[in-house]
Amino acid sequence: MNILASDIVQMIVHAGTMVKFVLLLLFFLSLFSWTIIFMKLRLFNRLTDENEKFMELFSSSREIQKVYVESKVFAFSPLAKSFRAGYAEFNRSKMLQANPGEDKIYHSHHTIMENIERVVKKILATQTSRLEKGLTFLATTGNASPFIGLFGTVWGIMTSFRSIGMKGSATLAVVAPGIAEALIATAAGLAAAIPAVVAFNYFTRRVRSFQVEMGNFNADLVGLLERGLMRMALIERKRGE
Numbered sequence: 001m002n003i004l005a006s007d008i009v010q011m012i013v014h015a016g017t018m019v020k021f022v023l024l025l026l027f028f029l030s031l032f033s034w035t036i037i038f039m040k041l042r043l044f045n046r047l048t049d050e051n052e053k054f055m056e057l058f059s060s061s062r063e064i065q066k067v068y069v070e071s072k073v074f075a076f077s078p079l080a081k082s083f084r085a086g087y088a089e090f091n092r093s094k095m096l097q098a099n100p101g102e103d104k105i106y107h108s109h110h111t112i113m114e115n116i117e118r119v120v121k122k123i124l125a126t127q128t129s130r131l132e133k134g135l136t137f138l139a140t141t142g143n144a145s146p147f148i149g150l151f152g153t154v155w156g157i158m159t160s161f162r163s164i165g166m167k168g169s170a171t172l173a174v175v176a177p178g179i180a181e182a183l184i185a186t187a188a189g190l191a192a193a194i195p196a197v198v199a200f201n202y203f204t205r206r207v208r209s210f211q212v213e214m215g216n217f218n219a220d221l222v223g224l225l226e227r228g229l230m231r232m233a234l235i236e237r238k239r240g241e
Helices: 002-013 017-060 064-073 078-098 109-132 135-167 172-240
Strands: none
Touching: 017 064, 017 078, 017 109, 017 135, 017 172, 064 078, 078 109, 078 172, 109 172, 135 172
16 A cells, blocks of 8 residues: 555656646645535534524424524524524514504505515525525536546647657557556546535535425524514504504
8 A cells, every 4th residue: 555655656756847836736626525414514513503402402492583583593504594584574564563654555464475585585585595505616526637637648748658759669668657647647637526526416406405404493483473473463453442
């Protein structure tokens, strides 16, 4: 194993300038990809954990005001953020309803629900954009790295054949080292691309899962708040009678 690693290092050292540039570029692409992968894994694991804890709180508590207060500890949970935004809009609408000087058109049940739906949809879009941040780089690395490595290989082979032509010798001992050095670029391109592609597919699936989870929760939240508005309207009607 040590001998193989030493041989690879020697091939990189003796590679041409263009091949070395390609290898350096691939190194940085791979480094940034792995950085994104570890950051995303940490973020997604934390989101999953906080979503589960928030849903336990949301399902077990019958006091929505209590849920609103306690949900503030879940700073990373998309579900908690969506809930806080929707409930804050709900409370704001109630305050406007209680103010007789405000435009009564705004106070209609339909308009209030439209505002709540708009707010939670905005949170969904914002959180989706946040979760997808960095995935474009992984996709670009996965798609471009093999071609960058192939370019380095082609360039290295061209240089090797040019050197062979100048020396006038085409023995295996002369051809093999140059070809091997050139193929290092292809191997590096694949090494950078494979983890990026796997990570991109995995994180994309996780993002879609979060979107579905948030969509379902938002539908439940809107229904819950709408029922709250209906109860308030019935109470006001009974008071008027």
